[in-house]
Amino acid sequence: xxxxxxxxxxxxxxxxxxxxxxxxxxxxxxxxxxxxxxxxxxxxxxxxxxxxxxxxxxxxxxxxxxxxxxxxxxxxxxxxxxxxxxxxxxxxxxxxxxxxxxxxxxxxxxxxxxxxxxxxxxxxxxxxxxxxxxxxxxxxxxxxxxxxxxxxxxxxxxxxxxxxxxxxxx
Numbered sequence: 001x002x003x004x005x006x007x008x009x010x011x012x013x014x015x016x017x018x019x020x021x022x023x024x025x026x027x028x029x030x031x032x033x034x035x036x037x038x039x040x041x042x043x044x045x046x047x048x049x050x051x052x053x054x055x056x057x058x059x060x061x062x063x064x065x066x067x068x069x070x071x072x073x074x075x076x077x078x079x080x081x082x083x084x085x086x087x088x089x090x091x092x093x094x095x096x097x098x099x100x101x102x103x104x105x106x107x108x109x110x111x112x113x114x115x116x117x118x119x120x121x122x123x124x125x126x127x128x129x130x131x132x133x134x135x136x137x138x139x140x141x142x143x144x145x146x147x148x149x150x151x152x153x154x155x156x157x158x159x160x161x162x163x164x165x166x167x168x169x170x
Contacts, residue, residue, distance in 0.1 A: 003022065003042075003045060004022075004045055004046075004047060005020050005021065005022055005027060005041060005045055005047070006020070006021050006022070006046075006047060006049045006052045006054070006055060007019065007020045007046045007047065007048050007049065008048070008049060008050075008052060008055045008059060009048070010029075010059055010062055010126070010135075013066055014130075014152075014153050014156050014157070015032060015149075015153065016031070016032050017029055017030065017031055017032070017129065017130075018030045018031075018032060018037070018038060019055045019058050019059065020038060020041060020046060021052060021054035021055050021058075021077075022054075023054075023137065024077060025054065025077050025079035025080070026052070026054055026055070026076060026077055026078055026079060026128065026131075027040075027041070027056055027079045027081070027127065028041075028079075028127035028128060028129075029058070029127070029129045029130060029131060030127070030129060030149075031129060031148075031149035031150075031153060034129070034148045034149040034150070035124070035148040035149075036124070036125055036127070036148055039125070039127060039147050040081070040127075049170065051109055054077055058076075058131070061073070061076075061131070062130065067158075068160070070098045071119075072078075073094065073131060074094075076131060078128060078131075078132070080126075082125070082127075084120070085122060086122045086125060086126075086144045087121055088111060089107065089111070089119060089122035089123060089126075089131050090122070090126055090128075091134070092107055092110065092111060093112055093123065093126065093132050093133055093134055093137070094132055094133075096133055096136045096137075098133075099161040099162045099163050100136065100163060101136045101137070101138050101142060101158070101164070101165060102138070103116075103137070103138050103139065103140060103142065104116040104117075104119045104120050104137055104138075104139060104140075104145075105131070105140060106122070107123075107137065120146060123137050123146075124146060124148050126148075127150065129148075130157065134147070134148075135147060135154045135157040135158060136158070136161075136163065138165055138166075141166060142164065142165050142166050143165070143166045144158075144165050144166065144167050155167065
């Protein structure tokens with residue numbers, strides 16, 4: 001028997017988000033069409049719902065976030081998914097404060113990982129857009145680089161938070 005997942009759609013100022021949970025955990029928040037969209041979810045096992053005990057508080061958090069309020073996210077029921085390496089990186093991301101940034105290289109140094117590129121891969125597979133703030137990770141020189149949902153969304157989120165970064169002028 002296949003597992004069933006609940007899905008709510010959330011309309012944000014920068015696009016529609018898919019919020020997916022099981023009975024206990026938030027499995028992911030993805031922008032429609034982003035890379036790794038609903039990764040690991042079996043087709044036909046996701047059912048759209050108008051309300052859900054795990055997803056309703058997430059939608060409320062997103063409302064607060066987009067209105068500029070910062071909330072404590074330490075008690076979020078995030079699913080224990082991913083490799084041990086990914087979990088380590090994602091845990092680090094959760095500690096980056098609202099409006100602040102860090103580079104891939106700094107994360108590699110702090111976690112004693114030889115490759116900033118490996119860090120970038122784990123950051124890119126983060127399933128909890130916005131809540132686990134992968135948008136706060138920048139390239140060397142605080143340059144705007146990579147985001148599974150697109151650089152334009154990353155730039156918007158950083159500007160929304162008042163974070164300093166270097167836009168690429170290509």
